[in-house]
Amino acid sequence: MAKVSEVSDGIYLIDMGEVKGAGSKERLNCSLVYFMVDGEQTALIETSPGAVVPIVLEAIKGLGHDPARLSSVILTHIHLDHAGGVGRLAQQFPQLKVIVHERGARHLTAPAMLITGTKQAYSEEFEADYGPIIAVPEEQVEAVKDGDTIRLGDRELKVIYTPGHAPHHMSIYDTRSQGLFSGDSLGHLTLGSNPIVIVAGFDLGLALESIDKMSDLDPRRVYASHGSSDREAAEFIRSVRATTSDYGEIILTAMKAGEDEAQMIQRLEAYNKEHDPDDKRDTRHRFKAIIPWYVAYFKKKQAV
Ligand SMILES: [Zn+2]
Known part of the structure; x- marks a missing residue:
């Protein structure tokens, strides 16, 4: 269970706390995730790694919102601890727009280089703990x-x-x-x-x-x-x-x-x-x- 708190009007912090990897049992490196609401529109800033996507979705539901109506995910950058879960979310929710800097966009739709870099930074077996890096469908990516x-x-x-x-x-x-x-x-x-x-x-x-x-x-x-x-x-x-x-x-x-x-x-x-x-x-x-x-x-x- 994540710790969820409202940090500003309509901005919620989802803190995964201590999550252990399924493979190594080591503590996972997870970024904080922010959930933002304005009227009918909702967005996430960061997703954290794929392995914790279910925790993020639970937190959104706990706030009374339907993840299937999320408008967008905004990524500060595409490192595993911040954005590892974005492919999984995008594939599960086809209405979702993934907003990323133009220099990062192609690594989301074709993540081969991103996976190689992640193996170097984490380990060859990072997927066992963090979940796989999955491509984001091109039509869902919005480069800014x-x-x-x-x-x-x-x-x-x-x-x-x-x-x-x-x-x-x-x-x-x-x-x-x-x-x-x-x-x-x-x-x-x-x-x-x-x-x-x-x-x-x-x-x-x-x-x-x-x-x-x-x-x-x-x-x-x-x-x-x-x-x-x-x-x-x-x-x-x-x-x-x-x-x-x-x-x-x-x-x-x-x-x-x-x-x-x-x-x-x-x-x-x-x-x-x-x-x-x-x-x-x-x-x-x-x-x-x-x-x-x-x-x-x-x-x-x-x-x-
Ligand atoms: Zn980083």
Whole structure:
């Protein structure tokens, strides 16, 4: 059973909580899912992986809505933890429009590359836990770009192209609540110091530009995809930018000094201790996971 709460007028948060994979019994990486209502129109933002689609559908029914009448699914990006369930939903509900950034659209209708990337990021056997990635029928996909407006009843949702975490990442600004659905472009709030999520294809320059763009919108609140923050939106965005940028400077300095990964981890841990003294989690593992993508970025930019 998911935890469901109304976070703003007509916007509900569906939190899967701790779900274990059927195969490995490991905790699944699921994004939060938002359900939005305006009159007769309903939409989901993100789906979470295929394995938890039944939980999402139960939550929608629990709110008194019929999933067979969902108007659309809006995806911030197509990574497994956010969008793994979209093919299954689209095939089950042919009325559903799947709204995605134009750079992500072809990977939904022909997901071969997406499946290969998912195997690299998760495991060859990801399907046993997360469910399969299924193609979305072409006629159900609606590609959008920066500046477009998505309408849900009287609600206006603005598309803000926010690459960096992924080249096809977009955020969604709800003009009514002045809230921003930030996907993975504004930090993983379950991690200390809230750096933005760093994965293959990470581009630091674009990520910082995207953060500035979101900051310029001056949202009243941020609807993040992993965890929540009670900090004021502007202060939260400022801190994510600082951490993301400072990590980059620390790693670049270490690269220029010819330091190895262990020394970089030490530097990052020292930074983390100073900026987030209450963070008692396994930072070593976390930094080990992000360093290669920063290093790859700086090498590509020939910064060293
Ligand atoms: Zn992601």
